[in-house]
Amino acid sequence: MITKKNGPFSWATLGVAALVVIQALVSNNFAGAAPAADQSTEALQGVVQRLLPRSYHSVFEFQLVPNIPSPTPENKYDVYRVSNKNSTTTRILIEGSSFSALGRGLKYYLDQAGQVELAWSGNRFDELPKTPPKVPDLELDTNKVVTTGHVRGSFVPHRYYTNVVSFGYQFAFWDWKRWERELDWMLLNGINLLPAMIGQEYVFRQFYHNLGLTDKDLDSFFTGPAFMPWQRMGNLQGSWNHDLLNSSAANELAYKNKWIDSQWDLQKLILARMKALDITAILPAFQAFVPRALVQKFPDAVFKNSSQWSYFPEEHTNVTYVLQTDPLFTQLSIQFLELQQQLNGEYKTHFYLLDLFNELTPACITPACLKDTSVSVTKGLQKVDKDIVWVMQGWFLQNGAIWTPDATRAYFDGIRSVNGSTFVMDLAADSLPTWPSTDGFYGNDFGWSLLSNFGAAQGLFGRLPKLLTVPFEVYQKYPTNLKGIGVTAEAINNNEYIYYTTLELPWHSPSEVINGEKHLEQFVRRRYGAFKATTRVQSAWNKLRQTVWDCQSGQPSQSKSIIEKKPALNMTIDSWLGTIFWYNQTVVVDAWDQLVKSTLYEHHANVPKSFKFDLVDTTREVLLAVVIPALHKSLVESYEANDVEKVKSYGRQIITLIQDADRLLNTNPLFSFGAFVREARKSLNPVGSNKQITFPNQPGPNGPTLAGYQQFLESNARGLVTWWGPVGNGPPDALPDYASKQWGGLLFSYYLPRWQLFITQLVEAAVSKKPWDRDDYLAKNLARETQWQSEVWGRRPGETWETNGQESVQVVRELWNKWRKLAIKVAAGGKA
Ligand SMILES: *[C@@H]1O[C@H](CO)[C@@H](O)[C@H](O)[C@H]1NC(C)=O
Numbered sequence: 001m002i003t004k005k006n007g008p009f010s011w012a013t014l015g016v017a018a019l020v021v022i023q024a025l026v027s028n029n030f031a032g033a034a035p036a037a038d039q040s041t042e043a044l045q046g047v048v049q050r051l052l053p054r055s056y057h058s059v060f061e062f063q064l065v066p067n068i069p070s071p072t073p074e075n076k077y078d079v080y081r082v083s084n085k086n087s088t089t090t091r092i093l094i095e096g097s098s099f100s101a102l103g104r105g106l107k108y109y110l111d112q113a114g115q116v117e118l119a120w121s122g123n124r125f126d127e128l129p130k131t132p133p134k135v136p137d138l139e140l141d142t143n144k145v146v147t148t149g150h151v152r153g154s155f156v157p158h159r160y161y162t163n164v165v166s167f168g169y170q171f172a173f174w175d176w177k178r179w180e181r182e183l184d185w186m187l188l189n190g191i192n193l194l195p196a197m198i199g200q201e202y203v204f205r206q207f208y209h210n211l212g213l214t215d216k217d218l219d220s221f222f223t224g225p226a227f228m229p230w231q232r233m234g235n236l237q238g239s240w241n242h243d244l245l246n247s248s249a250a251n252e253l254a255y256k257n258k259w260i261d262s263q264w265d266l267q268k269l270i271l272a273r274m275k276a277l278d279i280t281a282i283l284p285a286f287q288a289f290v291p292r293a294l295v296q297k298f299p300d301a302v303f304k305n306s307s308q309w310s311y312f313p314e315e316h317t318n319v320t321y322v323l324q325t326d327p328l329f330t331q332l333s334i335q336f337l338e339l340q341q342q343l344n345g346e347y348k349t350h351f352y353l354l355d356l357f358n359e360l361t362p363a364c365i366t367p368a369c370l371k372d373t374s375v376s377v378t379k380g381l382q383k384v385d386k387d388i389v390w391v392m393q394g395w396f397l398q399n400g401a402i403w404t405p406d407a408t409r410a411y412f413d414g415i416r417s418v419n420g421s422t423f424v425m426d427l428a429a430d431s432l433p434t435w436p437s438t439d440g441f442y443g444n445d446f447g448w449s450l451l452s453n454f455g456a457a458q459g460l461f462g463r464l465p466k467l468l469t470v471p472f473e474v475y476q477k478y479p480t481n482l483k484g485i486g487v488t489a490e491a492i493n494n495n496e497y498i499y500y501t502t503l504e505l506p507w508h509s510p511s512e513v514i515n516g517e518k519h520l521e522q523f524v525r526r527r528y529g530a531f532k533a534t535t536r537v538q539s540a541w542n543k544l545r546q547t548v549w550d551c552q553s554g555q556p557s558q559s560k561s562i563i564e565k566k567p568a569l570n571m572t573i574d575s576w577l578g579t580i581f582w583y584n585q586t587v588v589v590d591a592w593d594q595l596v597k598s599t600l601y602e603h604h605a606n607v608p609k610s611f612k613f614d615l616v617d618t619t620r621e622v623l624l625a626v627v628i629p630a631l632h633k634s635l636v637e638s639y640e641a642n643d644v645e646k647v648k649s650y651g652r653q654i655i656t657l658i659q660d661a662d663r664l665l666n667t668n669p670l671f672s673f674g675a676f677v678r679e680a681r682k683s684l685n686p687v688g689s690n691k692q693i694t695f696p697n698q699p700g701p702n703g704p705t706l707a708g709y710q711q712f713l714e715s716n717a718r719g720l721v722t723w724w725g726p727v728g729n730g731p732p733d734a735l736p737d738y739a740s741k742q743w744g745g746l747l748f749s750y751y752l753p754r755w756q757l758f759i760t761q762l763v764e765a766a767v768s769k770k771p772w773d774r775d776d777y778l779a780k781n782l783a784r785e786t787q788w789q790s791e792v793w794g795r796r797p798g799e800t801w802e803t804n805g806q807e808s809v810q811v812v813r814e815l816w817n818k819w820r821k822l823a824i825k826v827a828a829g830g831k832a
């Protein structure tokens, strides 16, 4: 785990974090973001109609009101007031100083009056009372009695969401329908600033064509869909392994071009909706990274190659860039921004993302030179928009060997010396904050963000006590520069309560003391409904709050199950994303026990979707974090004792457990590899148009085809969650298995064969009394994985697309009966 900020540092492990950024309105004028009072609130009615049952469609009256007195001096941004319009009707009046305030006001009503929660795993909006309730006088979460309208405001102007790498891990294959839902979710959660990264290759492709490059020159530059975030940051370039698909670089270029076109169509819809909901976009700026072929076009300019990233071969990393102090950089920066503006038509923003050194080594690292760099960049940006805000993710500062206090200060001083504005997202402020070592970014505007999930992995994890206090402390320390709070998780669909809580913080008073137990209790009530949130269920969640969400080990992210790692004799990996679980397993198993029991004894009909999700999630945790390591330990001990029968018997139990876990996970599409592959294969048409996809140029026997395109998308999906690059083996801190998943289908088709081979070899070794040969294992395993990379999902028996059609609750109970005793025993330290 990462404990030292300035010690030896491996980019490869931190490798894939993301950057989100935010903006920095340095000035006073946040009101500038608010729509004029006469602006139509029609878009909000659209949100209501998409989300809520019909009887709620004409209940809400939204009004933009600029001057609602703020509830505290600090909570002065995006103030809303929710009240009953009059005593005789159920008309709910939601007033707010901005669309974001109105959206948050709507959520307030749904929370307090409706007692429902919009969650990724499902919601209970269809259980809202037929007659819309009035806003109650008593606020359930605070026990405060309110008689003249419920007023809240945010103590930071910006609430932001996503990490740039989420555009690979989470959103790569999303269609408009899914985006539309997420944008509605964002509005309700008060998010008003969002990196809009989709489809930018459309602008870049045009930009390079304008500079005289051909499609062929771009061949080795653009990555496949799943890897674009890292290409954008100059970590990676090109795509790989086409030979495995019997394809060619030329075919892949054809596919990438189709993809870029369709993503641009998607981006247009996203930007239009963001405009309608008044969510500010952070658009990309020119980040200096260019195709290698550009060098010949500008013989007088200075180009450099970036450092190698995460063991990638030179062909796919060491990305070429224009030196930021070269006049060409300024020229290209201007040209790119102008082209993007032209292509975006009426959509405008002042916020631009520009990360020059994400997990890369700058060409020169003296303070003077870094200052020259930031001065040059800022001046270039200002030539296009004098109010431009340079948004950057603070992740690059993790490399303390380069970014010493002097170097960092010089870099930021450069921006201010020319009156530039910046907004730094302290990307993983929840675990690896950089605000303390930079004294709050030396007076620049910044945002406190929670990252918490790296690599889109599963696993219950959180640091709740700190989350409930630290952002308030940071605000008290830097009240004028802390301008935002955000969620920069690399992926969603995990630990939802942690993200929910983060986004709620800005709406509390920064001097409030939040009662963690009560806060969670209210959340669970809304998530499941009062009928299902029984004492037993609440007690289970309270146990999880005190264990899985109270990680005190210092690690920034969840641990991994050994199931996702390549089998070995010693699978104790004591590093970040290692295999050590910090919590009291007895308590976690007990919480699981209570949740399952509640399905047996309490309200087993009509189980809410989120409850089913949580049942699958906690069962997953117990089987794969608690039980399987104990079985593995006994397996290895039996092998070491040359006890062939016991090796076989533990081996059989491990195989059974993996198969059981696979069946469990496959009951829910959010834990299904098949669902992910389907999303990828369908993503060639994200806006649902009827446009036929054809490849007019020389398809021939080996040319691009629709089937080849879909397989390209599938192989990107497969590659991201497994090899994460051209090869499946590498040093321990390389990327293979970095983005591993506890997903149904992946366990069955990818991890299970690994374990089967391992167990077979251990049995052979025990029989022959020869030591197990790990190198031989890795070679054989790699051959099998290589084949898997190019397979077509659905062809082998058992490869289901969405779910296996089995009922989660049923499967959970079955597995509980089967594994409960063992789980309790090993959690208490007993042998399997
Ligand atoms: C309450 O609202 C109804 C319907 O909009 C309206 O007819 C009535 O006059 C209102 N009553 C008061 C006291 O404002």
Ligand SMILES: *[C@@H]1O[C@H](CO)[C@@H](O)[C@H](O)[C@H]1NC(C)=O
Pocket (backbone or CB within 6 Å): 244, 245, 246, 790, 791
């Ligand atoms: C590629 O071609 C080889 C040889 O013809 C064949 O065995 C293999 O299945 C093909 N792979 C794919 C992904 O089409």
Ligand SMILES: *[C@@H]1O[C@H](CO)[C@@H](O)[C@H](O)[C@H]1NC(C)=O
Pocket (backbone or CB within 6 Å): 303, 304, 305, 314, 318, 320
């Ligand atoms: C960058 O790398 C490419 C490919 O290895 C090489 O041809 C080129 O000379 C390098 N450029 C610089 C400026 O080092």
Ligand SMILES: *[C@@H]1O[C@H](CO)[C@@H](O)[C@H](O)[C@H]1NC(C)=O
Pocket (backbone or CB within 6 Å): 305, 306, 307, 308, 309, 314, 318
């Ligand atoms: C790639 O970067 C590494 C340093 O990270 C450097 O040693 C190597 O020479 C670079 N290769 C090229 C082609 O620039």
Ligand SMILES: *[C@@H]1O[C@H](CO)[C@@H](O)[C@H](O)[C@H]1NC(C)=O
Pocket (backbone or CB within 6 Å): 417, 418, 419
């Ligand atoms: C920055 O702004 C200040 C105050 O408006 C002004 O006096 C100064 O000349 C500006 N500096 C530059 C480099 O634009």
Ligand SMILES: *[C@@H]1O[C@H](CO)[C@@H](O)[C@H](O)[C@H]1NC(C)=O
Pocket (backbone or CB within 6 Å): 570, 571, 572, 573, 574
């Ligand atoms: C297993 O590896 C870890 C470090 O990865 C080490 O601390 C531990 O001592 C090893 N266990 C055994 C039994 O060798």
Ligand SMILES: *[C@@H]1O[C@H](CO)[C@@H](O)[C@H](O)[C@H]1NC(C)=O
Pocket (backbone or CB within 6 Å): 584, 585, 586, 587
């Ligand atoms: C774990 O929790 C159980 C139940 O509360 C308790 O008996 C046990 O002592 C705890 N174990 C540790 C290591 O703290």
